[in-house]
Amino acid sequence: MTPRPSTRNKAESPVEIVVLDTAGEAERYAASEIRSFITARREPVLGLATGRTMLKVYDWLRQWHEAGELSFAACRSFNLDEYRGLSADDPSSFASYMRRSLFDHVDMPEANYHLPDPDAPESSLAAYDLAIEKSGGLGLQLLGIGRNGHIGFNEPGADRHSLTHVVALDPSTRAANAGDFPPGVDVPTHAATMGIATILGAERILLLATGAAKSEALARAMSGPVEADCPASYLQLHDHVTVVCDREAAALLQERS
Numbered sequence: 452m453t454p455r456p457s458t459r460n461k462a463e464s465p466v467e468i469v470v471l472d473t474a475g476e477a478e479r480y481a482a483s484e485i486r487s488f489i490t491a492r493r494e495p496v497l498g499l500a501t502g503r504t505m506l507k508v509y510d511w512l513r514q515w516h517e518a519g520e521l522s523f524a525a526c527r528s529f530n531l532d533e534y535r536g537l538s539a540d541d542p543s544s545f546a547s548y549m550r551r552s553l554f555d556h557v558d559m560p561e562a563n564y565h566l567p568d569p570d571a572p573e574s575s576l577a578a579y580d581l582a583i584e585k586s587g588g589l590g591l592q593l594l595g596i597g598r599n600g601h602i603g604f605n606e607p608g609a610d611r612h613s614l615t616h617v618v619a620l621d622p623s624t625r626a627a628n629a630g631d632f633p634p635g636v637d638v639p640t641h642a643a644t645m646g647i648a649t650i651l652g653a654e655r656i657l658l659l660a661t662g663a664a665k666s667e668a669l670a671r672a673m674s675g676p677v678e679a680d681c682p683a684s685y686l687q688l689h690d691h692v693t694v695v696c697d698r699e700a701a702a703l704l705q706e707r708s
């Protein structure tokens with residue numbers, strides 16, 4: 452049964468916020484939004500995210516594909532980010548994550564999915580933005596949020612006008628992601644990421660946040676000022692953002708009429 456979300460709209464911002472009781476409901480809701488987008492478009496272009504938050508979303512997409520209800524054959528996708536210095540075969544790379552959680556299980560042709568080349572010289576990373584543009588632009592961009600308010604790997608201080616570029620990862624981000632690496636292996640210090648302008652260039656943005664650890668960042672992003680110190684707050688500048696979250700992540704959002 453589809454849960455009934457509670458939706459709150461802030462009068463001065465077009466961000467739609469959908470609050471569901473549990474993380475499981477929020478993940479399924481986000482997955483079904485992606486599914487609706489894919490089925491509504493002839494050539495869907497997806498911006499994809501990794502991270503623990505997205506694992507169940509990809510599980511749902513996979514299950515619907517396996518049940519014959521959803522095809523990715525016409526999709527193209529562009530991932531947000533990738534660690535610098537990791538080969539695509541490294542199990543901790545986002546390329547491996549995407550193959551394990553989605554790409555190896557669905558019918559999207561390999562040539563259709565893309566991640567930024569993390570080891571390309573900074574000057575050639577703009578090619579990623581060009582490739583997105585040539586594909587017709589991002590139709591739906593999926594986002595998670597870091598505890599420090601990052602989106603993609605745009606850390607506090609991120610430039611609103613940035614395109615795909617190399618970033619130094621915040622120590623708190625490296626600590627948060629240490630569990631994705633084998634014991635004794637350091638989280639890379641740098642990554643390539645879509646920039647804020649790349650993300651804001653998407654037609655529609657879907658941000659999924661679950662768990663109490665995200666409540667502060669989410670409240671700052673949605674209810675605080677638009678500021679570089681909380682990169683997710685730049686989403687307030689976009690006119691079609693949907694935030695899907697569970698009650699725990701929503702706990703500090705101000706009640707809005």
Ligand code: F6R
Binds near residue numbers: 601
């Ligand atoms: C991942 C990404 C990051 C994550 C964020 C949350 O591609 O761009 O912004 O969405 O770090 O990660 P989790 O979901 O692991 O808490």
